[in-house]
């Protein structure tokens with residue numbers, strides 16, 4: 235316990251995938267970062283696999299390379315060579331092939347625990363980053379030039395800017411007076427791992443059914459991750475099924491392209507809620523990642539979007555610090571908010587819209603989406619645009635997203 239506060243250039247509250255990436259970015263550029271995480275990293279690293287995987291888009295990989303984190307992730311990453319999208323059980327309607335862009339993978343599937351390990355290994359090597367894990371915040375005080383945290387252990391930390399990276403259920407967001415709207419999708423995300431007889435050849439499959447979308451994501455070996463967003467009531471029925479009966483339900487939707495299927499490990503159930511913060515900044519505070527907005531997992535874009543926040547906030551902070559300017563003053567925060575708000579809104583609208591469109595069985599909507607899918611398939615420039623968007627490679631990209639150092 236220290237009597238004098240530790241002072242840094244940036245305080246990060248919440249050391250999950252987003253908070254650690256932000257610490258790696260700002261700390262890696264040579265500035266002092268203080269991270270507070272309520273869970274203990276020792277316990278997190280020892281915990282068994284929790285079924286969570288992330289589709290890391292190509293733009294995110296460039297950022298992770300620039301942060302020196304990618305070499306720790308690559309040995310655990312399965313490249314995505316193609317994506318097939320279809321409605322219901324119909325054969326493929328749109329096929330995205332990496333060969334249509336430049337032959338490089340469209341993205342990579344990685345278990346979240348492997349990403350966390352790689353990020354932690356990186357920030358632990360940085361003398362500029364101090365991790366305070368297994369710590370609760372007792373008190374937050376915002377002054378004219380500083381934010382001050384008092385932790386349950388008695389430690390005191392201070393910096394000119396607080397980045398809140400606590401995830402979509404962030405309690406600090408409300409505590410600081412930033413409202414957030416929530417919409418329950420009425421769906422539960424069922425996540426599990428399948429072992430299959432035939433190789434997946436790096437193809438990710440997204441199938442849309444009226445009761446919810448169903449994704450099969452290629453993992454290392456003959457394994458795939460299932461992310462199945464299903465109406466709450468049906469998801470509750472699935473919970474009651476044994477592993478064999480559940481695998482049969484999966485096979486019924488997915489077909490036999492991968493041969494015989496069996497479940498590996500447990501199934502996890504995540505209630506799906508859209509969270510939209512009324513603003514991303516407040517006095518000396520920036521919301522980053524899911525704390526700013528949490529989207530539907532249908533597009534596998536949540537953390538990819540979070541990394542674009544990380545890149546924008548890190549660039550803003552580091553540029554100002556280099557010029558001897560205050561990184562937490564309103565002008566800096568306004569520039570971050572303006573940079574990120576549109577991209578977030580677009581993704582919320584896209585993922586929410588796709589989910590509603592495909593969840594509806596009305597004939598006109600059915601026709602419209604069939605025409606839409608067919609058009610995308612037949613118009614290569616439109617298709618390339620969608621592919622580049624999904625890979626996180628369009629828009630006003632911060633330097634790190636282009637793979638350039640800060």
Ligand SMILES: Cc1cc2nc3c(=O)[nH]c(=O)nc-3n(C[C@H](O)[C@H](O)[C@H](O)COP(=O)(O)OP(=O)(O)OC[C@H]3O[C@@H](n4cnc5c(N)ncnc54)[C@H](O)[C@@H]3O)c2cc1C
Pocket residue numbers: 247248249250251252253270271272273287288289290369370371399400401402404405406423425461504522523524525531533534535536537538539540
């Ligand atoms: C089923 C499912 C599948 C998904 N698939 C993908 C995918 O394929 N691709 C993709 O990009 N995204 C995906 N996502 C989204 C992705 O998981 C999130 O965007 C990502 O985890 C956000 O990271 P975060 O660090 O912002 O928040 P979180 O992961 O929620 O981490 C928040 C951290 O803050 C800590 N914390 C919270 N409160 C406090 C506090 N008061 N004090 C200190 N610490 C605190 C927590 O312990 C935690 O470590 C998926 C999500 C779901 C539900």
